[in-house]
Amino acid sequence: MKNKATEKVIIIGGGIAGLSAGIYAQLAGFETEIYEKNAIPGGECIGWNRKGFHIDNCIHWLTGTKKGTELYDVWKTVGALDDDMEYAPINAFYSSTYNGQKVTLWNDLERTKEELIALSPEDEEEIKKFIEYVEYSKQCLFPAKKPMEMWGVKDYIDMGKNMMDFPKVMKEFGSISLEEYSKRFKHPLLQHMMCDYLPKSYCAYSFLVSYATMADGNGNIPMGASLQMSLRMEKKYKDMGGRICYNTDVRKIRIEKKKATGIELEDGRFIAGDYVIPTVDTYLLFHKLISEKYMPKELHAAYDAPKAYPATSGFQVAFAVSTSPSEGETVFLDMDPLSVGNRRFDRMYVKSYGYDDVFIKEGRTVIQTCITQTDEDYEFWKSLPEEEYRTTKAQLAKEVQGRIEKAFPLYAGNIEFLDAWTPLTYERYCNAYHGSYMSFVTTPMGKQIKMKGTLKGIKNLYVAGQWTNSPGGLPVAVASGKFAIQRILKKQRRSIEL
Numbered sequence: 288m289k290n291k292a293t294e295k296v297i298i299i300g301g302g303i304a305g306l307s308a309g310i311y312a313q314l315a316g317f318e319t320e321i322y323e324k325n326a327i328p329g330g331e332c333i334g335w336n337r338k339g340f341h342i343d344n345c346i347h348w349l350t351g352t353k354k355g356t357e358l359y360d361v362w363k364t365v366g367a368l369d370d371d372m373e374y375a376p377i378n379a380f381y382s383s384t385y386n387g388q389k390v391t392l393w394n395d396l397e398r399t400k401e402e403l404i405a406l407s408p409e410d411e412e413e414i415k416k417f418i419e420y421v422e423y424s425k426q427c428l429f430p431a432k433k434p435m436e437m438w439g440v441k442d443y444i445d446m447g448k449n450m451m452d453f454p455k456v457m458k459e460f461g462s463i464s465l466e467e468y469s470k471r472f473k474h475p476l477l478q479h480m481m482c483d484y485l486p487k488s489y490c491a492y493s494f495l496v497s498y499a500t501m502a503d504g505n506g507n508i509p510m511g512a513s514l515q516m517s518l519r520m521e522k523k524y525k526d527m528g529g530r531i532c533y534n535t536d537v538r539k540i541r542i543e544k545k546k547a548t549g550i551e552l553e554d555g556r557f558i559a560g561d562y563v564i565p566t567v568d569t570y571l572l573f574h575k576l577i578s579e580k581y582m583p584k585e586l587h588a589a590y591d592a593p594k595a596y597p598a599t600s601g602f603q604v605a606f607a608v609s610t611s612p613s614e615g616e617t618v619f620l621d622m623d624p625l626s627v628g629n630r631r632f633d634r635m636y637v638k639s640y641g642y643d644d645v646f647i648k649e650g651r652t653v654i655q656t657c658i659t660q661t662d663e664d665y666e667f668w669k670s671l672p673e674e675e676y677r678t679t680k681a682q683l684a685k686e687v688q689g690r691i692e693k694a695f696p697l698y699a700g701n702i703e704f705l706d707a708w709t710p711l712t713y714e715r716y717c718n719a720y721h722g723s724y725m726s727f728v729t730t731p732m733g734k735q736i737k738m739k740g741t742l743k744g745i746k747n748l749y750v751a752g753q754w755t756n757s758p759g760g761l762p763v764a765v766a767s768g769k770f771a772i773q774r775i776l777k778k779q780r781r782s783i784e785l
């Protein structure tokens with residue numbers, strides 16, 4: 288009989304969740320292999336080069352950069368961060384403009400309060416309340432020590448003590464959408480600002496928690512871009528003896544006598560393993576890798592109700608410019624409406640990346656724009672024949688460029704198109720459901736999806752990845768890899784301390 292520790296764990300997907308699962312499994316003494324369909328690690332946490340410029344795909348904020356938090360320990364264990372890490376010198380969450388006016392959500396909450404009240408004295412009371420509740424939201428820290436089903440009474444008591452004021456946030460903002468919340472403000476710019484960063488159907492508390500994370504220094508951007516972070520994790524995994532197989536598409540998880548026994552690859556090979564951890568998108572998992580009959584009921588209900596459980600993506604364009612007004616700034620612009628399919632958009636953001644040398648070439652820096660896309664927009668892109676898809680993308684990129692030149696006259700004449708991409712890019716590259724960046728949006732109409740990682744009717748299969756816990760994102764992905772290994776250890780009656 289095999290020694291339990293040297294049993295083999297097979298991981299499907301080399302994104303943040305897969306790399307995390309691999310590293311924690313190596314720590315626990317397992318033999319591991321990761322199978323990844325692409326040629327590089329990182330999944331959605333990557334970047335790519337165009338015309339010699341680096342385009343960053345992912346990290347606008349990385350929750351867990353504050354030392355002393357449970358999540359920081361996880362990022363450190365997987366080699367993504369270390370105590371000497373340098374972060375982007377950015378002192379604000381973002382700015383919003385409307386009708387020639389501009390406001391900024393500074394990391395310094397007092398500064399924000401003063402600026403917003405100066406803009407709209409008649410909203411003073413609501414602004415003060417907003418700032419007070421963002422302050423409370425700093426207490427909402429991502430629990431990353433162990434999966435919640437393993438929590439004991441003491442864990443709940445500790446959480447209660449550390450989050451004394453956070454229930455007030457949930458009571459006030461837990462069941463209204465950002466759109467509804469924005470209407471409490473009278474000034475149109477403040478209304479826009481509240482709905483700019485996250486989709487307006489999101490529960491309002493998510494926005495407060497996001498801003499609090501930035502304001503608390505717990506959501507910084509590591510210097511060196513997203514791909515570099517994934518490469519650091521890959522190095523850590525390989526240094527620990529892990530094996531990663533690229534350009535290897537997994538076709539099926541083999542299930543025999545109600546137990547996962549390995550994976551079948553698209554090239555026909557079968558790889559046997561004692562445990563299988565899929566970290567891919569759950570739509571792909573339950574529609575290709577295993578039968579839909581194993582899909583948990585709540586996940587089924589979510590896919591069937593896209594209004595309550597939307598998935599969001601973006602239409603993005605990157606440019607190189609020779610001067611940039613404020614490096615690292617993200618600004619949401621009001622613009623002449625732009626049509627994508629049947630929908631018209633009058634807001635988009637522009638982020639300048641010149642804060643990091645990675646994005647600078649011969650004095651020119653990268654700027655990126657994004658127009659938020661939903662399930663409906665995905666359907667539009669999907670309906671286009673190949674050639675029309677290409678021409679529509681190019682035409683829209685030109686229109687975006689025109690709007691940028693209008694908003695920032697200093698770019699006119701020195702702006703160079705680098706690349707444009709759509710929800711279909713994420714579908715093609717990562718098999719992402721509707722090209723989604725994260726998991727389902729948390730709306731007041733839907734319940735948060737929380738999968739326990741095991742499936743009824745299949746032993747030795749532990750699901751990880753951002754879709755196991757909505758709304759997903761990097762913290763969920765990295766913690767889910769760790770949790771999958773802790774679940775295996777628990778089953779083996781070994782210590783879950785890692």
Ligand SMILES: Cc1cc2nc3c(=O)[nH]c(=O)nc-3n(C[C@H](O)[C@H](O)[C@H](O)COP(=O)(O)OP(=O)(O)OC[C@H]3O[C@@H](n4cnc5c(N)ncnc54)[C@H](O)[C@@H]3O)c2cc1C
Pocket residue numbers: 299300301302303304305322323324325328329330331332344345346347348349350535536537538566567568571713716717718719723724725751752753754759760761762764
């Ligand atoms: C534009 C953008 C901006 C973002 N910004 C942020 C941010 O600022 N902060 C934040 O927290 N999150 C952000 N996210 C979300 C974050 O990138 C994801 O939550 C995270 O990377 C998901 O990791 P994952 O490992 O769960 O999934 P994935 O990254 O999707 O990894 C799954 C992997 O499985 C592979 N795979 C799929 N099918 C197969 C198969 N059949 N065989 C083998 N391999 C397969 C894929 O290629 C992929 O590498 C952003 C995402 C995007 C797209």
